[in-house]
Structures are given as C-alpha cells and as structure tokens.
Amino acid sequence: xxxxxxxxxxxxxxxxxxxxxxxxxxxxxxxxxxxxxxxxxxxxxxxxxxxxxxxxxxxxxxxxxxxxxxxxxxxxxxxxxxxxxxxxxxxxxxxxxxxxxxxxxxxxxxxxxxxxxxxxxxxxxxxxxxxxxxxxxxxxxxxxxxxxxxxxxxxxxxxxxxxxxxxxxxxxxxxxxxxxxxxxxxxxxxxxxxxxxxxxxxxxxxxxxxxxxxxxxxxxxxxxxxxxxxxxxxxxxxxxxx
Amino acid sequence: xxxxxxxxxxxxxxxxxxxxxxxxxxxxxxxxxxxxxxxxxxxxxxxxxxxxxxxxxxxxxxxxxxxxxxxxxxxxxxxxxxxxxxxxxxxxxxxxxxxxxxxxxxxxxxxxxxxxxxxxxxxxxxxxxxxxxxxxxxxxxxxxxxxxxxxxxxxxxxxxxxxxxxxxxxxxxxxxxxxxxxxxx
Numbered sequence: 521x522x523x524x525x526x527x528x529x530x531x532x533x534x535x536x537x538x539x540x541x542x543x544x545x546x547x548x549x550x551x552x553x554x555x556x557x558x559x560x561x562x563x564x565x566x567x568x569x570x571x572x573x574x575x576x577x578x579x580x581x582x583x584x585x586x587x588x589x590x591x592x593x594x595x596x597x598x599x600x601x602x603x604x605x606x607x608x609x610x611x612x613x614x615x616x617x618x619x620x621x622x623x624x625x626x627x628x629x630x631x632x633x634x635x636x637x638x639x640x641x642x643x644x645x646x647x648x649x650x651x652x653x654x655x656x657x658x659x660x661x662x663x664x665x666x667x668x669x670x671x672x673x674x675x676x677x678x679x680x681x682x683x684x685x686x687x688x689x690x691x692x693x694x695x696x697x698x699x700x701x702x703x704x705x706x707x708x709x710x711x712x713x714x715x716x717x718x719x720x721x722x723x724x725x726x727x728x729x730x731x732x733x734x735x736x737x738x739x740x741x742x743x744x745x746x747x748x749x750x751x752x753x754x755x756x757x758x759x760x761x762x
Numbered sequence: 763x764x765x766x767x768x769x770x771x772x773x774x775x776x777x778x779x780x781x782x783x784x785x786x787x788x789x790x791x792x793x794x795x796x797x798x799x800x801x802x803x804x805x806x807x808x809x810x811x812x813x814x815x816x817x818x819x820x821x822x823x824x825x826x827x828x829x830x831x832x833x834x835x836x837x838x839x840x841x842x843x844x845x846x847x848x849x850x851x852x853x854x855x856x857x858x859x860x861x862x863x864x865x866x867x868x869x870x871x872x873x874x875x876x877x878x879x880x881x882x883x884x885x886x887x888x889x890x891x892x893x894x895x896x897x898x899x900x901x902x903x904x905x906x907x908x909x910x911x912x913x914x915x916x917x918x919x920x921x922x923x924x925x926x927x928x929x930x931x932x933x934x935x936x937x938x939x940x941x942x943x944x945x946x947x
Contacts, residue, residue: 596921614902660903
C-alpha cells in the first residue's frame with residue numbers, strides 16, 4: 521500500500537519514477553491515470569479532483585482520458601483491434617474526430633510502422649507492439665504520457681530508439697523503471713519509491729546517485745563480490761540490463 | 763485435520779447435490795448453505811449470483827424459447843437446474859472462504875503440486891486480466907461500441923488461451939527438468 525506520497529508535476533516535465541519490483545510504481549501510475557483511487561488523500565489534474573465521482577461526469581471523463589494516456593507494461597493488454605490501422609485509429613474514432621484513418625497513417629509514419637498497418641497487432645514483435653501502442657496513445661495528442669517499465673521487454677536497439685523518441689516528445693512524461701542507468705536518459709526529475717512504498721526522494725538524478733543510503737534503501741543497487749586486477753572486493757553497484 | 767475433513771465433507775456435498783432431483787430438497791440445501799455461511803451469507807450470496815447469473819440466464823432463456831417452440835416446456839426442469847447450480851456454487855464459495863486448500867490437500871504431495879501450480883497460474887492470470895480490463899478503460903475516452911467490446915473480449919480470450927497453452931508447456935518442461943515425472947522425452 522502506498523504511503524506518504526505527495527508531489528506535483530508541472531506541464532512539460534520529464535519525470536522518472538524509480539523503485540524496485542513491488543515498490544508500487546505501477547499502482548501509482550494507475551492512480552495517476554484514474555484507474556484506481558487512493559483510500560485516503562487526493563489526486564488532482566489541472567486542479568480538478570480525480571475520483572470516482574468526477575470520472576462519472578462524461579465530459580470530464582472524455583477530457584481526462586484524452587489528456588492522460590497510459591502505456592501499460594504489457595502491450596498485449598492494450599491491443600484488441602483486427603489491424604494495426606484500426607488499433608491506432610481507435611481513439612479518434614471514439615472521439616468522432618475527422619479522418620481517424622488518415623491520422624493513424626500519419627502517426628504510423630512518425631513511429632516507423634507504416635509497413636505494419638494491415639497486419640493484426642497480436643502477430644507483431646514486442647517492440648513493434650509497443651510502437652503501435654504508442655501511436656494509438658499519441659494520436660490523441662495527450663498532455664501527459666504515463667509509461668510503465670517501457671524498456672522492460674525491449675532489446676538494446678529498441679530501448680535506444682525509445683529513449684530518443686521520448687526525449688524528443690514534447691509532452692509531460694512520467695516513466696517508471698528499476699533501471700538506474702536509464703533514469704538519467706528518461707527524465708530530469710526523479711521520484712523514488714522505497715520498498716515500504718513511500719516516496720523517499722524527489723529531485724534531480726545526480727543527487728540521487730550521490731546518495732548511497734537512498735539507493736540502498738530503495739533496493740536500486742546491490743553488493744556482491746568481484747575482482748579487479750586480481751584483487752577481490754565488494755562494493756555497491758547496479759546491474760541494469762537484467 | 764479440520765481442513766482435510768472439510769474437504770471431504772465438501773466433496774460429499776457436491777456428490778449429494780448432483781444426485782438430488784427434487785427442487786424442494788435443492789432449495790433446502792441452498793438455504794442450509796446460507797445458514798452455514800453465517801455473517802458471510804450476504805457476501806457469498808452476492809458472489810454466487812454474480813458467478814451464475816450470466817450462465818444461468820442464457821441457459822434459462824434458451825430453454826424457455828426452444829421448449830415453447832417445441833411445445834414441451836417443463837418448469838420443474840429449469841427450476842431444478844437453477845437451484846442445483848445455485849446450491850453447488852454457494853457451497854463452493856463457502857468452502858473456499860473457510861478452508862485453506864493447501865492444508866486440505868496436504869495429505870497428497872501430487873495434489874498439492876497440482877494445487878500450487880493452479881493457484882500460481884490463477885494469481886498471474888487474475889493480475890493480467892485486471893490489466894487488460896484497465897487498459898481498455900484507459901484507452902476509452904467515450905463509451906465503447908458493442909463491436910469494440912466484442913473485439914476486446916475476443917482479443918483477451920485469444921491472448922489468455924495462447925498464454926495458457928504456452929505456460930502449460932513451460933511448466934511441464936520445468937517439472938520434467940526437475941525430475942517430477944519419468945518419461946521418454
């Protein structure tokens with residue numbers, strides 16, 4: 521259960537949410553996406569309370585869902601349309617926007633997946649599925665993009681592409697990861713959740729990297745025996761590509 | 763010991779409930795389960811109704827339609843079917859709310875292995891299913907069209923079927939690797 525969580529994110533900020541497995545990163549993203557709600561405390565988007573009651577208001581629900589997009593860790597959970605084209609066009613079709621398929625083609629081109637448009641999404645690789653999901657979210661031009669461990673199942677090439685893509689994206693992003701090295705690539709501000717599900721750091725990543733105690737508390741580094749020039753010793757470090 | 767005894771009582775109750783045909787006895791059995799549920803009765807009743815309603819509604823309506831068309835409607839048959847499903851389901855929910863299945867099956871290592879595998883898979887599938895449901899909600903700024911609901915249900919079903927097949931192969935391989943079964947593979 522998340523405890524003592526309090527922060528504000530300004531428009532355009534690139535935030536990295538760090539924490540070990542089970543620290544509550546996904547739960548926090550789900551709260552920020554209005555999918556689940558805290559038992560106590562409150563969450564506001566543009567000053568308006570986001571809770572069950574406010575999301576029952578169709579106009580607010582529509583605006584909130586359009587503005588706050590969520591890329592789930594498992595892209596399969598987001599894909600259900602028969603073709604990539606219809607998958608990407610789903611959001612604009614729901615909002616009755618003009619030319620949903622033309623918009624979808626444009627976003628497919630932006631993400632380099634035009635060749636996949638007629639294929640069923642479930643037949644794609646994980647990296648391709650993730651690009652389809654991103655196109656399906658970004659087509660609505662959201663103000664906030666929440667990404668849950670987006671590099672978790674990507675190979676190094678796809679990870680490199682995603683990091684570049686997110687850096688160039690001009691929307692507010694909140695990205696979760698337990699990969700300490702990727703932290704500085706994915707954002708300028710770092711939030712850290714401890715294993716006891718509390719927010720224990722909010723600031724630039726450089727400050728976090730200098731704070732060994734916080735890194736250990738958050739289980740973001742580990743210690744084990746290894747050798748340098750024939751000398752065996754132990755110190756804390758991260759093994760991020762696991 | 764208590765859990766193991768409860769398991770055998772439950773199994774006997776299931777056999778009994780499937781062999782009773784008098785609707786009055788089935789109704790009495792459902793009432794007895796409600797009484798045994800004590801303060802949990804409303805919660806178990808809600809879970810039971812939620813679980814059986816879609817299936818029983820489809821079967822009941824289909825039977826009403828086709829038996830009327832065939833001119834062979836028997837009220838006792840459909841009442842018996844609904845009461846039996848109700849009694850069996852509420853009995854199962856009462857059992858799972860009171861009994862620790864791991865202690866109940868502790869007398870058989872094989873059944874315990876099977877239960878552990880099933881339990882682990884259920885937990886994983888439940889979490890995943892919740893993600894599918896939330897992802898659909900997250901992606902839907904407006905009320906979903908019926909065709910989108912069908913597509914989502916179809917895609918979810920296909921994913922879980924594929925995952926179940928994949929996982930069962932993996933689990934079987936892992937168990938063979940750990941020497942669980944002797945085979946020629």
